[in-house]
Amino acid sequence: MVFETERLILRPWEEKDAESLYKYAKDPEVGPIAGWPVHTSVENSLEIIKNVLSADETYAVCLKEDNVAIGSIGLIPPAQSYTAVADDEIEVGYWIGVPFWGRGLIPEAVKALQKHAFLDLGFSAMWCGYYDGNEKSKRCQEKCGFVYHHTEENKPCELMGDVRTEHFTFLTKQDWLDNQNKKLVFYVHGKGGSASEPEHYQMSP
């Protein structure tokens, strides 16, 4: 499938994306905090496209203007989830290259996949997680409507060969629907016709 948002195209990864994947995934600011090692070469990135990013429901995040892969987002099925997830629930994972941070691009992509997961695929809730200290991802999750759920200590991070604390957040389909309705009410009755989003959720820790 291919999704279009205001600024993005989300599309399946292709082997020809190896070079741009390497460009952004070789940066030590990106993979390690998400739990995977930096890419070491274009060939390494190509192998990861073939073996990891080719999974169902995994999408290259591309700007509409050039369709170049600058990040990744994917739905992680219950069997591969990083926490205990019911069969009708799904987890989402994501990253984007450093030059594109801070533009709200991943929240835009997450919101597209929330709609897809709840309305097209029929999942009843979505999970997301971040390792302790990853404030950027925590904030991203807040902006996408996820609410803190629980923390798991001493989790082996296999790809990085270390042990971490991971926080999980959660969004039910019902809460997502309620948020969509609130936005609609605000849009219809609110000031200046602005479909402002409720982005300032409180979340602990």
Ligand SMILES: CC(C)(COP(=O)(O)OP(=O)(O)OC[C@H]1O[C@@H](n2cnc3c(N)ncnc32)[C@H](O)[C@@H]1OP(=O)(O)O)[C@@H](O)C(=O)NCCC(=O)NCCS
């Ligand atoms: C987490 C991540 C996906 C957020 O994507 P994004 O598209 O930049 O998301 P946003 O633009 O909404 O930024 C989220 C927060 O990151 C912080 N941030 C943004 N740009 C930043 C920068 N250049 N330096 C430091 N922090 C920054 C801000 O706190 C921002 O929140 P704000 O919009 O309220 O100010 C991205 O930072 C990333 O890929 N990080 C590395 C990989 C990772 O952590 N993946 C998630 C694993 S759980």
